[in-house]
Amino acid sequence: MKKVEKRNHQKSSEEKRVINAHNTITKKTLVVVVGPTAVGKTAMAISLAQHFNTEIISADSRQFYREMHTGTAKPNAEELAAAPHHFIDSHSIDQEYSAGDFERDALELLNELFKKCETVVMVGGSGLFVRAVCEGLDNLPKAPEGIRGQLNKDFEQYGLDPLKERLLAIDPDYYAIADIDNPQRVIRALEVYETTGLPMSSYYQNKSAPQRPFEVVTIGLNMERSTLYNRINLRVDNMIEAGLLEEVKSLLPYRHKPALLTVGYAEIFDYLDGNISFQEAVDKIKQNSRRYAKRQITWFNKYGNTTWFQPNEKDKIVAYLNRFVS
Structure with a gap:
């Protein structure tokens, strides 16, 4: 009896593998x-x-x-x-x-x-x-207009380099992979940090x-x-x-x-x-x-x-x- 149950269990497992394989192949x-x-x-x-x-x-x-x-x-x-x-x-x-x-x-x-x-x-x-x-x-959190407006004002007044330095200090992991010559990316990362207190990289990692x-x-x-x-x-x-x-x-x-x-x-x-x-x-x-x-x-x-x-x-x-x- 136990042998029969074991064979039935093996057959069920095999059937599951076939079904899973079929689903993998047919999934878009x-x-x-x-x-x-x-x-x-x-x-x-x-x-x-x-x-x-x-x-x-x-x-x-x-x-x-x-x-x-x-x-x-x-x-x-x-x-x-x-x-x-x-x-x-x-x-x-x-x-x-x-x-x-x-x-x-x-x-x-x-x-x-x-x-x-x-x-x-x-x-x-x-x-x-x-x-x-x-x-x-x-x-990803939406930043209040005040934070975004101030960062944009800083960019227009002082340029991108000070913003990049700030990003490097608070989030070196994101700085290492982001397009840091793109002001939009730098400002967005700073927005996230100033809104939540968490670096942008933490959202990707967790x-x-x-x-x-x-x-x-x-x-x-x-x-x-x-x-x-x-x-x-x-x-x-x-x-x-x-x-x-x-x-x-x-x-x-x-x-x-x-x-x-x-x-x-x-x-x-x-x-x-x-x-x-x-x-x-x-x-x-x-x-x-x-x-x-x-x-x-x-x-x-x-x-x-x-x-x-x-x-x-x-x-x-x-x-x-x-x-x-x-």
């Missing part, structure tokens, strides 16, 4: 392609979208804005035609669009896309926006991620550092040739918008103000882009379960993904 999958700027994320995302016959969500926090084109390395017309893209040119620069807004809108879109696709590809280098979709940011109705598989692209830096420098040169200066001039009325307080725009504004030469501005864009790339790698290493590949390893990536999306 969000493939997230991340990595540093200029590494080749767009090309890989398009290739994967074509392979899995699906669509792409952009999680690049600057490619949302239709007025910002040259300085954001958006997919060109040919790339946009190669696979359906979402959140490219979806907003105007005069609209405020936060990571929380993106979380809400992207989840709504995913709900629709998963009705017709087993797999969806999301691509981007904006770590906070990627994290919003994959894990949620709902527990929060429990909400359950998503889909699997998340994160693919990171990286390459040898000197090669990546050469690609970044070449990209900046191409942006200059493509008319970055003229684009920034057209955006002067919006220069205080958060999206324009970023690499590639802030340096040209500094040139237009007469503070530095044009060549110094170009050199600073290259330097700040390289620094940003390094922080992107650190971010995606620290947060999320990222599996890293070279940009030319598509076959290896597909073989890896097939374990989750077959």
Whole structure:
């Protein structure tokens, strides 16, 4: 009798494993392609979208804005035609669009896309926006207007460096991975601390991620550092040739918008103000882009379960993904 019960128990366990395996295979999958700027994320995302016959969500926090084109390395017309893209040119620069807004809108879109696709590809280098979709940011506190207003006033009066020094003192963990050349990110982290007394990093380390109705598989692209830096420098040169200066001039009325307080725009504004030469501005864009790339790698290493590949390893990536999306 005991032997029969044991066999029945084994059969039940095996049946459970089969059911679980079936559920794993049939559950919808969000493939997230991340990595540093200029590494080749767009090309890989398009290739994967074509392979899995699906669509792409952009999680690049600057490619949302239709007025910002040259300085954001958006997919060109040919790339946009190669696979359906979402959140490219979806907003105007005069609209405020936060990571929380993106979380809400992207989840709504995913709900629709998963009705017709087993797999969806999301691509981007904006770590906070990627994290919003994959894990949620709902527990970040909203700062009182007084605190935000004072921090913005400090930034306008004294510049970014004193704010960065304050952030380093109160939250070295977040400082090490955040885009600290982006005033919006620095001010937001200081807001959180001054509102709650807790550093921004504590919210990432201690929060429990909400359950998503889909699997998340994160693919990171990286390459040898000197090669990546050469690609970044070449990209900046191409942006200059493509008319970055003229684009920034057209955006002067919006220069205080958060999206324009970023690499590639802030340096040209500094040139237009007469503070530095044009060549110094170009050199600073290259330097700040390289620094940003390094922080992107650190971010995606620290947060999320990222599996890293070279940009030319598509076959290896597909073989890896097939374990989750077959």
